Amino acid sequence: MIISLLIGLGVALGGFTFQTALGGVNRKIVARLQKRVGPRWYQEFIDIFKLLSKRSVSHGWIFDFGVIMALGGIIGTAMFMPVTSNILAFPSFDNFFIFVYLLAVGMLGMAMSASGSGNPLASIGVMRALTTMVAYEIPFMIVVLTIIKLAGTSSVSGIAEFQQMAGNNWFMIALPLGFVVAVLSLMGMLGKKPFETYIAPAEIASGPMVEYGGKQLGMLFIMHEITVFIEVSLFVHLFLGGAENIWMFAIKYFLVYAGLNLVSNVNGRFKIDQVVVFFYKWPLAMAVVQAIIAIYLGWVI
Amino acid sequence: MANIELLILITLSLGLLSYVLYHFSPRLSSALTILGSFFVFGSVLYHGYIGSFDVSSTLLPYVSFSSSALSIFFAVIITFTYAMVSLFNPYFLKTHKAGNVHNLLFLSTLAFVLGVLFTNHFMTMFFFFEAVVWTSLFMIPLKGSKSAAIMYYRFSAFGSFALLGAIFLLKANSGTFLITESLAVVDGAHQLVIFILLVVAGMAKLGAFPFHIWLPEVLGKAPDHTSALFSGGLEKLGAFIIVFALVRVAPVGATFAAIDLAWSRYAVAILGALTIVFGTLMAIRQDDAKKLLAYSSMSNGGYMLVAFSLMNSISVMGGLYHVLAHALASVAAFLAIAAVARQTNTTKMSELGGMIHKMPITYMVYLIAIISMAGIPPMGGFISKWLIFQAVINKGLIFVAVAVFFGSVGSFLYVFRPLAALFLGQELPQYKKTLKEAPSLMLLAMLILSVLNIFTGVFPTPILKVINTVIVEMGMNEVVLTTFTIEGFNGLLHPGLIALVFMVGVFVAFVIFISLKKSKKVGLMDTYTAGNFIYTEELMHYSVDFYAPLERLYEKYIDIARNVYRSLDHKIKEFARLIKYFIFTYKPEITAFWVVLILILFLWGDIA
Structure with missing residues (x-):
């Protein structure tokens, strides 16, 4: 058990390091897209460690407690995440729903802490984040329902292995409509444009994060990086057939993350109600159509 | 207390005692309520767990009991809710309009709920169900809102009539009012109707769409701690009925x-x-x-x-x-x-x-x-x-x-x-x-x-x-x-x-x-x-x-269900006025005319 917990913590730490480095690389890529030079690839590490070392202010115990709960929940979620079929802390317990719902503990902690700061701008940011969540989550879960039904297991590594078996395509190909929906939902989850209304830089004073500084902000940065790691890895395992070894995983992860970043950077920003209407129009319809085609009619490529 | 009948009777008498005691010392009355609620919960939990309930019935006429794992499960949850809410009672009685009856109603509903859960006879269950409605009904307006209580009664009555209809059909179908026996042999032409009636009864009690109107009214306007009772306890009786309809009756259609x-x-x-x-x-x-x-x-x-x-x-x-x-x-x-x-x-x-x-x-x-x-x-x-x-x-x-x-x-x-x-x-x-x-x-x-x-x-x-x-x-x-x-x-x-x-x-x-x-x-x-x-x-x-x-996206549509009920209400009133105009008038000759006509209709076969 101790070994498993240590592996889990290793996955969380590795995921954080990998994603933070990749985040830096992506800042570089985006800079080139905009004909800038861009920061160095390890800039994100510098930012986080600078914040952690600074003296900050606190708005009461719930402000701090929420941050601890947020980071703790996310670390806990990351500990369940399979990287390859072999690097997995708790075999057969990496249930899909654990990721969705344990992630929510972290989100709740952050929302609580932000509201506890007493700043209305933070509460507005939280409201927008939750509204965005109710929009992107449902189409995504319908697509995952289809996947679980086809694969016969809700274990994330099990779904990845199912795609690696001979005769099965990756779900990216097997469920093309569902894949499109999942890409859109992933952009919502990661808070990429056009669904980045809850952060909305230059509009609502950086949303939920407005009151943070110092170690609290640093910890929330760590939390954000691990969240991105969880969401993108989930996507890799569910749609891109997982990974046999760690290099395949890194490549697939990089492609997904960089691709989304490029798409995101040529988009504008939706208003919050437009986000909801958007997700309940085409993505939801496509997800339902995909589910009907795959489950009731059995047409899977 | 292993005997269910005694448990019910003791709870009822504790309720009466707490009513009398309230006039001497409200605090003592509340303490008695707490003791009574915990006593009931403890009995149900202990005897339910070791399976030693005594279902014999000697004191009450026409009533018989049986104990099943399902009823014990629900009884433990609901009596536990009562026990927890009872700890809140002493602090809220002063704010009530008629605080003296609160403890009486509280313990009576508890007793009748036990009756609903443990009886093995459908008519007894119906009686206890009505008793629960009639006692819990008066707990709602203690904070001052009569309209919510009326709403509760209307939907509860609707559910009760559906239940009664289902019970009569079950009796016609199987020839017995015993719950297990009559549910086991549901078949034939009545099957679908029984299913629908039972589901409607359960949904009305549970507050499910489209019978949900009463739930927010009652839970929103009842005294603050009583709302917990309705949500955690009484509403769950609906789920109990739903289990009858959906799990114990064979699939229909x-x-x-x-x-x-x-x-x-x-x-x-x-x-x-x-x-x-x-x-x-x-x-x-x-x-x-x-x-x-x-x-x-x-x-x-x-x-x-x-x-x-x-x-x-x-x-x-x-x-x-x-x-x-x-x-x-x-x-x-x-x-x-x-x-x-x-x-x-x-x-x-x-x-x-x-x-x-x-x-x-x-x-x-x-x-x-x-x-x-x-x-x-x-x-x-x-x-x-x-x-x-x-x-x-x-x-x-x-x-x-x-x-x-x-x-x-x-x-x-x-x-x-x-x-x-x-x-x-x-x-x-x-x-x-x-x-x-x-x-x-x-x-x-x-x-x-x-x-x-x-x-x-x-x-x-x-x-x-x-x-x-x-x-x-x-x-x-x-x-x-x-x-x-x-x-x-x-x-x-x-x-x-x-x-x-x-x-x-x-x-x-x-x-x-x-x-x-x-x-x-x-x-x-x-x-x-x-x-x-x-x-x-x-x-x-x-x-x-x-x-x-987010609200802006759907606020146009929120009143649809309520408006449907409102216009239904209106139509029923209109129809009733029509009947009143033609039949229950103040003119004696018209009344005499109807009496004669109805008598003729009744005696038609005998005269011919």
């Missing part, structure tokens, strides 16, 4: 081939899905915290409907566990709100803020309750929702799944709102001086509930094993359980492991937090305001129209 489910059950599942969606959407836009929780009760009732209609061990286990998890969570949430309302005299979120600074324990109780209610691990609500998801996915019910997932994510939205607007945010000046933490008895009830909310999420298998006996009793296969894990259709769940990993994560985060430099503490008004100077707390508190952008 043709089967929907693609999902291997009878159409009639699929229709109920769709109604459950609609209940979830409507409950969630309405809960999101409430300003009154109690009404918000009321709509969330409605939405959770939808989960029970979906679960019971799917007809396999996993889903029924999920449904039964949801009854328990939701009772614990919603009672805790309602009681936490009641603890706040006792001091502030309002439950409107737009008038409250910053309660956490004076009531931190109440806040933690509410937090744990909503984590469970939103189905987030490591609380009880996650286990039941996981089981229900398993069943829904396994059947491939896509449209129901949309609603189930929507309700689940939507619940984050509405449960967060009281958290943010009522407990967190700016500390409003009008509450800064006067507010105190809740008194010890109330804290005791809330802490017990919180511990149970966590326990049901971390180590659910002992309770699930009990539910397994209920499932086996109803003729289904056991769900595979080990000491720590639950096996669903497509995966294993290890709730203890999730809790452990979560604790490890929090520990790591805590170590990071304390090993860094200490923060400087600043006030809540010392925040970033984009260069404006703001000195009043209200202006810095975001609580009105919290989800305005």
Whole structure:
């Protein structure tokens, strides 16, 4: 058990390091897209460690407690995440729903802490984040329902292995409509444009994060990086057939993350109600159509 | 107390005694109520667990009892709700219009609920059901709202008539009023009608769409702690009836081939899905915290409907566990709100803020309750929702799944709102001086509930094993359980492991937090305001129209169900006036005419 917990913590730490480095690389890529030079690839590490070392202010115990709960929940979620079929802390317990719902503990902690700061701008940011969540989550879960039904297991590594078996395509190909929906939902989850209304830089004073500084902000940065790691890895395992070894995983992860970043950077920003209407129009319809085609009619490529 | 009849009679007489005692000492009367409620709960739990109930009946005429695993399961949940709410009673009686009858009504409903759950005769059950309605009815207007009580009575009466119709048809079908025997042989032409009537009766009691109108009215306007009783206790009687209709009666009608489910059950599942969606959407836009929780009760009732209609061990286990998890969570949430309302005299979120600074324990109780209610691990609500998801996915019910997932994510939205607007945010000046933490008895009830909310999420298998006996009793296969894990259709769940990993994560985060430099503490008004100077707390508190952008998308459509009922109401009144005009007039000659005509009609066959 101790070994498993240590592996889990290793996955969380590795995921954080990998994603933070990749985040830096992506800042570089985006800079080139905009004909800038861009920061160095390890800039994100510098930012986080600078914040952690600074003296900050606190708005009461719930402000701090929420941050601890947020980071703790996310670390806990990351500990369940399979990287390859072999690097997995708790075999057969990496249930899909654990990721969705344990992630929510972290989100709740952050929302609580932000509201506890007493700043209305933070509460507005939280409201927008939750509204965005109710929009992107449902189409995504319908697509995952289809996947679980086809694969016969809700274990994330099990779904990845199912795609690696001979005769099965990756779900990216097997469920093309569902894949499109999942890409859109992933952009919502990661808070990429056009669904980045809850952060909305230059509009609502950086949303939920407005009151943070110092170690609290640093910890929330760590939390954000691990969240991105969880969401993108989930996507890799569910749609891109997982990974046999760690290099395949890194490549697939990089492609997904960089691709989304490029798409995101040529988009504008939706208003919050437009986000909801958007997700309940085409993505939801496509997800339902995909589910009907795959489950009731059995047409899977 | 092993004898059910004696238990019921003693509870009733304790109720009368508490009524008499109230006139000498309200405090003593409340103490008696608490003792009585705990006595009933203890008896039900102890004798239910070791299976030593005495069902003989010697004192009451025409009444007979039997005890089954299902009735014991429901009885434990409901009597526990009563015991917890009873601890709140002493603090609320003074605010009531007629505080002296409250304890009497409280204990009488408890006694009659036991009657409903343990009788083996349908007519007795109907009698006890009506008794529950008639006694609980008068608990609603104690805070001053008669309209809610009338609404409750109308929908309850509708449900009761449906139940009575079903009972008569069952009797015609099987020739007996005994519950188990008559439910076993439902067949023939009456089958569909019986099914529909039973489902309607259950849904009316549960407050499911389209019979949901009364639920927010009653839970919103009843005395603050009584709302917890309705949500965690009396509403669950609806689920009890639903189990009769959906699990104990054989499926009715043709089967929907693609999902291997009878159409009639699929229709109920769709109604459950609609209940979830409507409950969630309405809960999101409430300003009154109690009404918000009321709509969330409605939405959770939808989960029970979906679960019971799917007809396999996993889903029924999920449904039964949801009854328990939701009772614990919603009672805790309602009681936490009641603890706040006792001091502030309002439950409107737009008038409250910053309660956490004076009531931190109440806040933690509410937090744990909503984590469970939103189905987030490591609380009880996650286990039941996981089981229900398993069943829904396994059947491939896509449209129901949309609603189930929507309700689940939507619940984050509405449960967060009281958290943010009522407990967190700016500390409003009008509450800064006067507010105190809740008194010890109330804290005791809330802490017990919180511990149970966590326990049901971390180590659910002992309770699930009990539910397994209920499932086996109803003729289904056991769900595979080990000491720590639950096996669903497509995966294993290890709730203890999730809790452990979560604790490890929090520990790591805590170590990071304390090993860094200490923060400087600043006030809540010392925040970033984009260069404006703001000195009043209200202006810095975001609580009105919290989800305005989302609400704007559907606020046009929210009154449809209510308007349908209103126009139905109007039509019925119109029809009644017509009848009154032609038949019950003041003119004697017209009355005489009708009397003669009706007499002729009655005597027609005899004369000819």
